[in-house]
Amino acid sequence: MNIVFVEPHFPRNQREFPRALASVGANVIGIGETPWDYLDDQLKSWLVHYEQVGSVTDRQAMTAAVRKVQGMVWVDRLESTIEAHQMVAAQVREDLGIPGTSVRTTWLCRDKPSMKDALRKVGVPTAASTGADNADQVWEFARSVGYPLILKxxxxxxxxxxxxxxxxxxxxxxxxxxxxxxxxxxxxxIEGHEGFYDTVSVDGNIHLDFASHYYPGVLEAMRTRWISPQFVTTNRIDGGGLYDEIREMGERVNRALGIGTSATHMEWFYGPKGLKFSEIGCRPPGVGCWDLYNAANDMDVYAAWAEAIVHGGISRRPSRSHAAGIIALRPDQDGQIKGYSGLQDIENRYGRWIIDAHIPPQGHGTQSVTAGFMANAWIRMKHPDYDQLREMLDDVGRTVHVYAG
Known part of the structure; x- marks a missing residue:
């Protein structure tokens, strides 16, 4: 099978997708913005051909590049895994007759008001929402629904x-x-606890899934410097209760939005009003989530995704042997890293449970806390007991300090 993969070089874990596709027998053709000579030898070894374009979000340039590839081989699939690339990839598929996620599905997974309208029609519970083209429409919605509101x-x-x-x-x-x-x-x-549900589906049916939790919610985490935010994937997803509700919601969302053979990333809230759908991306999650799933489940999720794309099924199954999580460690101010405290204490206490860590050196520039969980320092850990892992991550947040100036 010949698979065109969009942007195999950046960000850092993008290379895992062509690696996985090649590992299950696909011929991988890369299209990206990076010159061929800048790709390392290992990445090159997973590609049978590569086309450089000025921008992978330029529909005309992408169409021309894929059409050139079609002049050489039959293209079975065109895959992209980054949110900003999704719409152009879908448009090129439809322009050139390549199977995969449709423009309609891509639009519904990107346009929040349209997404929620489609889901409310089939009974999926969501927050009240609207799309506003001017301030008067926003004020009208505020008068109707009341505060607090979210604008995005x-x-x-x-x-x-x-x-x-x-x-x-x-x-x-x-x-x-x-x-x-x-x-x-x-x-x-919506008031309540926030989490996410990640899947790999084949022909609309979920074949592989993972549930994770944010501590605290994303909006608070990305706005508050002193918080060391976490997200943790549970190994209790087969325990029923809320997870059964989440799984049932995921199936209904797939049907309503026309998800076919694809990875998805769905956000949800659970609180006084019960389980509420938040939003979905028709793509893998970011922030190295699949790396956590690999460590927690003794498997290669990238290869499982590749099997779904290439072979229409998944042979790999998660062990659910561990819970796994990441904690972001924020510098006390913006500037340059001056040093750390508490790292050795954490290594001594939990070394066997640390998956990996990113500790930028002294003099390294900081990034804003709004840049996400991997913007500055971070540590990833796993443990067979979810509650114990949560306590360990909390201890990391209390113990490790990052100094900047």
Missing amino acids: PRDAAGAADTIRVDNDEELKSALNAMGNYHSIAVEEF
């Missing part, structure tokens, strides 16, 4: 450019801050 670009991923407002003054300020967007999504703020 219609096609934002995660917490990117997301603003919570609790009163008229904050709404006025938020609208001014979001003035560059022609259309925004406005949602009821």
